[in-house]
Amino acid sequence: MTLPAGVYAQTYDEDQSLIRTRPQWICFVALMIFIFALPLFAGGKVIGMMNMVWITLIAVVGLQINVGYAGQVNLGQSAFMGVGAYAAGALTFHFGAPIWLTIPAAGISAALFGAIFGLAAVRVKGFYLALTTIAAQYVFAFTMLKLPKAWFGQIEGLRLNPVSLFGFEFNTDVRMYYLIAVIAVLMVSGAWGMVRSRTGRALVAVRDNDNAADIIGINVFYYKALSFFIGAFYAGIAGALWGYYIRYILSDMFTLWLSVWYLGMLIVGGMGSVLGAIIGTVVIRFLQEFITYFGPWITGFKILSGVGGEIIFASMNMLLGGVIILFVIFEPRGLVHRWNIIKESYRIWPFPH
């Protein structure tokens, strides 16, 4: 990556820092102000949408570490989310545990569940691994519906009261927004740091060629399981927040399709880049809202016979499938690649390339 002319590091600390120049600091502070001031001027609908964007973002960033950095195909991210949601929900429901305890606990329990399937990754890869994670999905849904009703409510799910932290009750969308946004910003920043650390580099080495990584002294077994652990940890946190936000947890919320949506977000945004996960999440969420908004309008015209209320679901599927296919074929590096090209050409302007 080229830096703008005149920007160079004089100490190791400077070389390692994520934010180096004054304009970058200005942008960063402006972004933070924008994020935390948003509820002051945005309407309730926007805040509700943003809450879901943040939750999705946490899950997708986790998936990015697992799939984009470590190269392990994972079709079970939503099952991992479900484990986190149930863990947090059950702790709150049965024991009234505080959220500073339940949210990390949700992350850890999802991470352990994910790591079990990560162990399979040591023996199998590629298609086989995709199959294992699909199996995780089915095992999760089956188990949750079969465990005693007193634990997780079976098909009735868990209904939760608004959670509170030190006496502050998160009972409105705006209050939840602050809880979710703070955690999401922390998690995403953490991911940004982690992928540049030794761990992140080791994951990339495993992705690029696991046999070669083994030979240069990287413990492939450990790092493959670790990538599932981290990815599922993010999923668990996201699941817990989702459960607390809509105050209802049911295994039907965590389907294979949700996992496929998350992978679609990664592909659109770009694999192997935290920024790519952010771009993909925002773009796909925006498209989803667009279809939800215009779907009924299209149905009104009755262009296609025999299409009723399921037009939204159907066109969502066609959009997602089409987007995945087109990006894999024509732009496998995702939108973040376009963004990097623009950034590069801006930095070396007025020279071409």
Place this chain on the structure above:
Amino acid sequence: MISLLSHVINGALVGLLFALISMGFVIIYRSARVFNFAQGEVVVVGAFILWSFTRYFGLPMWLSIVLTFAFSAALGLVIEKIILRPLVGEELFALVMVTIGLLVFLRGAILVIWSADVHFIPPVFARPGLKVGPLVLDKALVVGGGITLLLAAFFSWFFNRTRMGMEMTAVAEDHQIALSLGLKVKRSIALAWAISGILCAFAAITFVSGKGMTFMVSDIGLAALPVALLAGLESIGGLILAGLIVGTSMGFAEHFLDPPLRGGVGAVFPFFIMIIVLLIRPTGLFGWKTIERI
């Protein structure tokens, strides 16, 4: 006892149906090294095409079946030509994702064209129930099981004895070497997709004939995966054995575990088998051993 027997025999027949669907997977995987997650969707498209020709256009059954085969084979060819041809030589993740994208896309397209309503597919075989002693078997499944056995025998012979089948096997082993030996790699792969489409049409006809169906039937595509995996993804004869193993153990599980667990075991049991196979012997019973080099 009768209940156990009927569970096991019906399980075995469903296992053979899984084997038929898996045969489509295996034939594509053997030649193109692509794992087609959208197989279940192709089956559903086949079933809906059959419905359209018989119910919507009112064509006679034999003509509808012929047309269904033709359309399914064409669908396989189109998928190969448009979606997978540009990705030859791409990394595995791209191939996994593109077939998953295809699955989602086809599901949306099915909903747009045929909607989510229940469609009744007219019975292809005259009588729905077949009584053998005290057991009542689904006749479509029995005939389907017979067809599966015949097709497995045919394709085992085709891939091991005929020139074209041997060529396709060689292509499966290594695309580059096959190409340098003068084999027509593209033709082999296209043929594999067409065959797979036809097998999906077979599965559609036997599975849904005489039943009401919705797009949800496509889940059978994922449920058939464990059979392909247990057989080893490269073996066609092995599919029959694997189908019978998965099917009968599913029948046993349904008989003994359904009452204490309040049903639903049959749907998830193949996936338990799949996890066990993946952890113990990922290459399945008859799969090819591959050696990885750096």
